[in-house]
Amino acid sequence: MKRVQFRRPIFPFLLLIPQLAIIAVFFYWPAGEAIRGSFYLEDPFGFSSTYVGMDNYTDTVTGSEYVSVAKFTLGFTAVVAFFSLALALLLAVKADSVLRGAKTYRTLLMWVYAIAPPVAGLFGILLFDQAIGPFTKIAQSIGWDFKLGVNYWDSATAMVIVAVWKQIPINFIFFLAGMQSVPMAVREAALIDDPSGPSRFFHVIFPLLAPTAFFLLIINITYALFDTFGIIDILHKGEPGNNPVTLVYKVYLDGFRGNDLGGSSAQSVILMVLVLILTVVQFRFMERRVHYT
């Protein structure tokens, strides 16, 4: 790490003990339990468990419900990531180009970062509610009989809008920081070489933003998969019924409501593998990124 380091045989371990202890008890133990549990069938009262091998996995992935939830999660993730990245990029480009009020815009566009997902979900309910929501009224006035919590796709629309709204700030912050780290000399060189603004953006600025964009893509996928739990739970008022849910939500439903511990563990492990792949991709990319900069 550092060229010069302290050499003490015991001291660094004392520094690491709190972190290692917490990780051992609250990370490695539960993660191990999840893997172990995924191979067992536990009766709902927790009296006995039987080793069932891969049954939990095969039951899970062949279940029609799981497949439809997985499909929805995929679509939801793609749509949320796309719109929150695209809108944030547009706003960052504009915020970077204006001089007047740049700081005010930055504040106005980033503060939603601090709002908890379930609070965002509550705002969603108020806007999309059948009784009081203005969005519902607008939709009805153009002939769209919008019914949050009743119609599958209407609920999905509300989920996407709230999830995108909540995610724009963080993307905006990173895109703006990325834009501002483009050296002035490079912009000036581009200004001399290329008279067209949009062309300058796509040929000079955007390629320099690509590493940021890729990093954000991973962040957004992780967000859509995991951090939208609060939004979904509140939008569905804790009772999803026939409304769309994501894979993480299903882990929670099956484990805590359905008491299907083995199935829930198997789903957890599948998600773990998914995250693992995402992280490996991210690290491999970041390694390469070192060479660019």
Add this chain to the structure above:
Amino acid sequence: MAQVTISSVNKIYPNGFHAVKDADFHIKDGEFIVLVGPSGCGKSTLLRMFAGLEDISTGEIAIDDRVVNDVDPAQRDIAMVFQNYALYPHMTVYKNMAYGLKRAKKSKEDIEIAVQKVAKMLDLTPLLDRKPSQLSGGQRQRVAMGRAIVRSPKLFLFDEPLSNLDAKLRSQMRIEVRRLQRDLGVTSVYVTHDQVEAMTMADRIVVLNAGKIEQIGTPAQIYQSPASVFVATFMGAPPMNMLEGGFKDGTLTLSGGGVIPHHSHGANGPVSIGIRPEKVTLQAEETPGALPFTYEFTEDLGAVKLVHGLLGGERFIVHTHEEAIIGDDAKFLSIDGGSVHVFDVNTGQRID
């Protein structure tokens, strides 16, 4: 004040890189030694081994007959000035200077006296309450010096301390550092890649190349009788002209034709011939012993001129003050016979 003995010191990194090879020399009490060489030559590594910031792979370093190989940096009675100054950004100038004394468990009164004294010496008194971020580059450099001096160490170590300053300030500080060192009489080791600093500041210069010591000597020795082609071309600006040639029946001749005056009569065979740009004279007329010169262009530096051309088909630079004989008039060149250097073609070592 101390003397330092370096005995067959080697530095080999875990990845196998051999950074310092068999360094072996002695530093006298109060001496100012400059380690000079291109980047990556091992000069900083050697200095850091003096400081205890780098392990010594094999060999010994002794300060005043105490072998310090396994002594903690703080216990070696040394002080170091870093290239980027390494001032503690959150501490005032006073605290920066006092920190080492505080860790050495000196009393508050002693620290106050020592810091004030050194601050006065370096004109830092009005700056004592400022933080490093409020200082100019030159002021920071002086604080770094002050932090070193206040500890009244046996040995000063300087790691390119002036390289972050602009040219004008650098030449001022060069003189100031040397004056302080002389007044304090503290043995000093100074690392630089700037040969002007090396020539002007050193009592003795150690020239390093690829981890090996090429030559140790006074600036005059280094300049007048460089031990190798490397030293000859590294020290001096513009560098020494190097020409291909050889001894034939006792006379030194250029490959491109022409006899070079030389005091010795080496064995037959090829050699490298080195001639300093200022040890030749340009002339319009042919005289006995003069060689034909093809003029190309002149760099006018005001006080001096650098005349570029060809000698025996090879690039040759002449350092001259003459107004008259430049331009296409410069058709011949006569060489001062006492200042021709001859080196082995293969080893690059000096042949006398």
Add this chain to the structure above:
Amino acid sequence: MTDITTAIAQPPVRRRKIRWNRVFDHVILILGSMFMLLPVVLTLLTSTWDNVTIHTGGIQYSIGEDAFRNYQKALFEKSGFSQVVDGMKMMTNSLILGLGFAIGKIVISMMAAYAIVYFRFRFATFAFWIVFTTLLLPLEVRILPSYEVVQSLGLLNTYTGLIVPLIASATGTFYFRQFFKSVPEETLEAARIDGAGPIHFFFDILVPVSQTMIAAIFIIMFVYGWNQYLWPTLMTTDENMFTLVRGIKQIMQVWIGANIPDYGVAMALAIIAMTPPVLIVILFQNWFVKGLVESEK
């Protein structure tokens, strides 16, 4: 000469063209800002009205007269099934969670990052991997077994059980490691020559040098802790342990089946739950943005 005069004459013409682009930029930015603001502003406005008005008239676009009643009720009226918890209690719990999480995380991860960056010791690489593997799996994917572990340790409905499992990931350690690596090498070298050992170097030099970074990470972690939802929802069945964010869910459950739901109080509570983290992020946005962007490098 002619070239120069035309060049001088041109700018006013060009400036007018650029101005339209600028107006367009501002329009987009204002629309974006409104998109971000609108849901919160509407909620804020509606939270000042009485339930009947909201129920019959929907979202309100002006300030009503029931602000005091709604916020008073949200903050001080005992609610829930057991009628023991009010908004103030939930806010206290949120503060404990946010502060406990942020401080615990910073202390633990600074210590670990210090060991990893500044010490040479056996098993250093192994320790590094043990710690950083935790970045791979968010709490959400191991939520059920985590719950069981906390349950078997008897930590349900305790602050320890609420806070400590959330700390069990290396994000903070990763941030501090990145930051420590960016501290110049010479800082440690100068300190060692000055005679500072590991403890003095840490407290005299490294902690003061890291102040901005600590502040930034504190903000990020406080917001993260305050906004936790899934874990508190599972962990706390005792209403005395509810946080504000957890309380939102409680409101939703009371809401279902109510004749006229208590919209005003629900919205007031949502506004109360978001205000502290939002204020911190806005007030300290320079630190916050710096910490967020730098730590991902």
